[in-house]
Amino acid sequence: MNLEQLFKKAKEKNIEAIQAELSEAESLNFHVFNGEMDKHQIADTKKLKLKAIVNGKMGKFVTEDIDESKMDNWIDALLDSAKAVESEDEVFIYEGDSEYKDIDLFNESKLNKLSHEDKIQLVHDLEQKTKALDERIQISQSFYGESSSIVTLKNSKGLDLQKRVKNAVIGGDVVARNSDDSRNAFDFIQSNDPADFDLDSLAHNIVSRATALLGAKSLKSGRYNILLENRASASLLTGYLGMFKAENVQKGMSKLAGKVGQSVANEQISMVENPFMEKSSKSGGFDDEGVATQYKKVVDQGKLTTFFYDLKTAKKDNHAPTGNAFGGGISPTNFYIENGKDDVEKLIETMDEGLFVTSLQGIHSGTNAVSGDFSLQASGFLIKNGKIERPIALFTVAGNYLDLLNSVSTLGNDLKFSMNYIGSPTLKIDSMVVSGE
Amino acid sequence: MLAKQTLEKVINEALESQADFAEVFVEKTVQNSIAMQSGKIENAVTNEKFGVGVRVAKKHNAVYGYTNDADEASLVSLAKKLATSFEGNRVRETIKLPEMKSGNKHTVKRNPSDVDAKEKTSIVKKADAAARAYSEEIKQVNVSYLDSVQDVWIASSEDIYTNDQRVRTRLGVASVAKNDKDMQMGFNGPGASKGFEFYDEIDVDAAAQEASRIAVTMLHADEAPSATIPVVVDNGFGGVIFHEACGHSLEATSVAKNASVFSGKKGEKIGSELVTAIDDGTIDNAWGSQNFDDEGRPQQRRVLIKNGVLNTYMVDYLNGKRMNEASTGSSRRESYRYAPTSRMTNTYIDNGESTFEEIIAATDYGLYAKKMGGGSVQPSTGDFNFAVMEGYMIRDGKIAEPVKGATLVGTGKDALQKIDMVGNNLLRAQGMCGSLSGSIPTDVGQPTIRISNITVGGRKGSA
Structure with a gap:
């Protein structure tokens, strides 16, 4: 791809600055259902994202039809796009930072040790292991997905960065059935090191999560103390990422506006963005604007220290950019609530009566990202006298996310990440509203 | 686009194996989006998608590959690569493609x-x-x-x-x-x-x-209460309840794998006899309509449930093989980046006899869900949840104060049986539906209906 020629043509058309992001990706996926490989997918794709400043406005254009003979059309599209923009916000194409952290996200030697056949065998092995563990497992599916990408970011101001990432995920999904109930469970391991693929423990997790819930019934409505399991807490946090993004704060769409330096959560809570986490496909040394990423405690012992910024929002707040321009907006890389000290077993033992909520459903519709309110379908276990009494399902837990962060009394030591690299340990929370029967 | 001979060559190359099915899907999409925030146009972006997906299968087991590289040599090499999954002697004769069918019944006046x-x-x-x-x-x-x-x-x-x-x-x-x-x-x-x-x-x-x-x-x-009470769900986007709670469980994607609560229930009564539900991909100019499904078969109108009895599933070609059923023209995908599977189009509960006023007047105490938000369902159990965007309490047969923050939870099987009033004011509304084969445009719809009781999760607690 001759980007120099594109930049030259852009200059001839009075484009002040232009940036190109070229992503080249390859992926491989296997899916095994009840002993048969029922899906196998390979892909090889390219995408070119262009942006250009014309008369102080940012024009954008995206294409997968990367045919260099069409460069003139791309430039026309950028000019048209910029012409339609009215926003008077200052826009930027970045010269670059003096230093970028160099992290090896390819880890090539390790994942490539597995042959095509090895990978297929892994998926079959996982599926057989889950099925063999318990006769109530009636349906089992397992999958392996692998992707590698090379992202090249270049602009007319001399920026020239490249990132290579390779990552894989292996997981399974089962349905357990007994005479009158049916429950499903899902779990996965994400890494670029096959040594992390501990299939026995993965299979055991998946199967026990499904069978333990068999026979789950609703419970009486009321207020209950809650143990919010790591994965449920991580998925709830996913619904509230917007609160921490500067664009929402600046538009009056975040309840955290004006709270930097103040306490927004219980002092035991620290929330970290770590772009340098090994083995995560979301890690990297720079964002989509070419700004160096940085490790930061967004909430440090309960206190809000910063929002996530891109160049435009940083300028507005007279703040340094934080390297969070991703996907055409603002996003964190790997973002998580830091571990506490206690084992989950201890958190259960020390609970007189309450609910161990192991799953929350409907995050995209049941959370109000602006007000912080939520009301979500949940399942898990009723705890009495420090012991699990019975499985429960088809109830809702409701509250406000900021109230929840303040009412956390203890944190577990079991940090777990979602597929999207949002993480949390198990949280013990005082009193939430529960609707059941 | 690609020459017919090229398509034939790719298909025949894929069939140089024990594969009994091969398909090429070529897509060119141009999307224009404009975003206005804070009273100013913030972005105006053109997004061009262009790619080819090749699918090869033996019985119901499929291999799929996609690329942006559309020249004949690279597509033939992709087909060869995919065919290695089914090594062995050829089972199909040389394929000659028929004349190309096209034609748009959804008239567009200004492209x-x-x-x-x-x-x-x-x-x-x-x-x-x-x-x-x-x-x-x-x-x-x-x-x-x-x-x-x-x-x-x-x-x-x-x-x-x-x-x-x-x-x-x-x-x-x-x-x-x-x-x-x-x-x-x-x-x-x-x-x-x-x-x-x-x-x-x-x-x-x-x-x-x-x-x-x-x-x-x-x-x-x-704040909405937490209680199990009658809920009146209004017409239009209220149909998301049926879409989530029942529609997904009627897709061959889960039915064929015996992973749906409605697997093996054809001909059985699965809901209140007041319920007739239809998935119609042929409605003129509707948001979820197509001329052909994403396996190239004509779209159809499917009566899913007739007076409470399960009449048909939504079936794509490959899952149909697993189920011994013919395709119902239900195969859809977001783009060439997804292998297609059975999906909904424009799905709605058909009109009943009650008027809106009669339904409200017949409800002493309950929730009136005027506008629904989104939701989700677990097809293996039928457990669903969805958010009420605009709700009101119903007291003494009248619409009373507005309430916020309500989420409805239940199981599709149960809710379908508990529909005890169906209105005569059918309306459809537009949404995006996300599933295995990506995010696709679908209409949901229904007249006003009443569910005799369902769990409402609000923040107010029990009364």
């Missing part, structure tokens, strides 16, 4: 590609102004404009060679109402399989004000 950017932004500005003018409590308005022209060419070993053009247009308005105590959001997003003439046919101001009306109403609403 978006022929409309000036200025004209498009003027619609966005009109919507923004109307949404803001609704009330002083409206502090933020985001308007999104989308037009999309998707051209697909589908050729397969099943004597299929079709071309379909899907033109879609949608306007989304999200309004935020705010006072010193609270912020609430309202959304309205009308769309259709139409071109720019859509904006001559709808009232843009009214559509925008609807989003603001919801936000302002909810700003002054009390």
Whole structure:
């Protein structure tokens, strides 16, 4: 791809600055259902994202039809796009930072040790292991997905960065059935090191999560103390990422506006963005604007220290950019609530009566990202006298996310990440509203 | 697009194996989106998608590959690579494609590609102004404009060679109402399989004000209770309850794997006899319509449930093989980046006999869910949840105070049996449905219905 020629043509058309992001990706996926490989997918794709400043406005254009003979059309599209923009916000194409952290996200030697056949065998092995563990497992599916990408970011101001990432995920999904109930469970391991693929423990997790819930019934409505399991807490946090993004704060769409330096959560809570986490496909040394990423405690012992910024929002707040321009907006890389000290077993033992909520459903519709309110379908276990009494399902837990962060009394030591690299340990929370029967 | 001989060559190359099915899906899509925030046009982006997906299968087991590299040599090499999964002697004769079928019954009067950017932004500005003018409590308005022209060419070993053009247009308005105590959001997003003439046919101001009306109403609403009570779900987007709670469980994607609560239930009574439910991909210019499905078969109208009895599933070709059933033309995918599977199109509960007034008057105490938000379902158990965007309490047969923050949870099987009143005011509304084969446009719909009791999860606690 001759980007120099594109930049030259852009200059001839009075484009002040232009940036190109070229992503080249390859992926491989296997899916095994009840002993048969029922899906196998390979892909090889390219995408070119262009942006250009014309008369102080940012024009954008995206294409997968990367045919260099069409460069003139791309430039026309950028000019048209910029012409339609009215926003008077200052826009930027970045010269670059003096230093970028160099992290090896390819880890090539390790994942490539597995042959095509090895990978297929892994998926079959996982599926057989889950099925063999318990006769109530009636349906089992397992999958392996692998992707590698090379992202090249270049602009007319001399920026020239490249990132290579390779990552894989292996997981399974089962349905357990007994005479009158049916429950499903899902779990996965994400890494670029096959040594992390501990299939026995993965299979055991998946199967026990499904069978333990068999026979789950609703419970009486009321207020209950809650143990919010790591994965449920991580998925709830996913619904509230917007609160921490500067664009929402600046538009009056975040309840955290004006709270930097103040306490927004219980002092035991620290929330970290770590772009340098090994083995995560979301890690990297720079964002989509070419700004160096940085490790930061967004909430440090309960206190809000910063929002996530891109160049435009940083300028507005007279703040340094934080390297969070991703996907055409603002996003964190790997973002998580830091571990506490206690084992989950201890958190259960020390609970007189309450609910161990192991799953929350409907995050995209049941959370109000602006007000912080939520009301979500949940399942898990009723705890009495420090012991699990019975499985429960088809109830809702409701509250406000900021109230929840303040009412956390203890944190577990079991940090777990979602597929999207949002993480949390198990949280013990005082009193939430529960609707059941 | 690609020459017929090239398509034939790719298909035949894939069939140099024990594979008994091969298909090529070629897509070119141009999408234009405009975003307006804080009263200014913030972005106007053109996004061109172009790629080819090749699918090869033996019985119901499929291999799929996709690429942006559309020259014959690389497609033939992709086909060869895919065929290695089914090594062995050829089982199919050499495939000759039939004449290409095409033709768009969803008439487009003004193709978006022929409309000036200025004209498009003027619609966005009109919507923004109307949404803001609704009330002083409206502090933020985001308007999104989308037009999309998707051209697909589908050729397969099943004597299929079709071309379909899907033109879609949608306007989304999200309004935020705010006072010193609270912020609430309202959304309205009308769309259709139409071109720019859509904006001559709808009232843009009214559509925008609807989003603001919801936000302002909810700003002054009390918290919803937590209780199991009768719920009246209004027409239009209320149909999301059926879409989530039952529709997904009637897709061959889960039925064929015996992973649905409705697997093996054809001919059985699965719901109240008041319920007749239809998935119709042929409705003129509807948001979820197509001329051909994404395996190149003509779209169809499917009566899923007739008077409470399960009549048909939604079936794609490969899952059909697993089930010993023919395709119902239900195969859909977001783009060439997804292998297709059975999906919904425009899905609705058909009209019943009651009037809206009769349904409310017959309810002593309950929740009136006027506007629904989104939701999700677990097909293996049928457990669903969905958010009520605009709700009211019903007291003594009358609509009373507005309530916010309600989530409805239940199981599809149970809810379907508990529908005890069905209105006569069928209305469809537009949404995006996400599943295995990506995010696709679908209509949901229903007349006003009543569910005799369902769990409402609010923040107020029990009364």
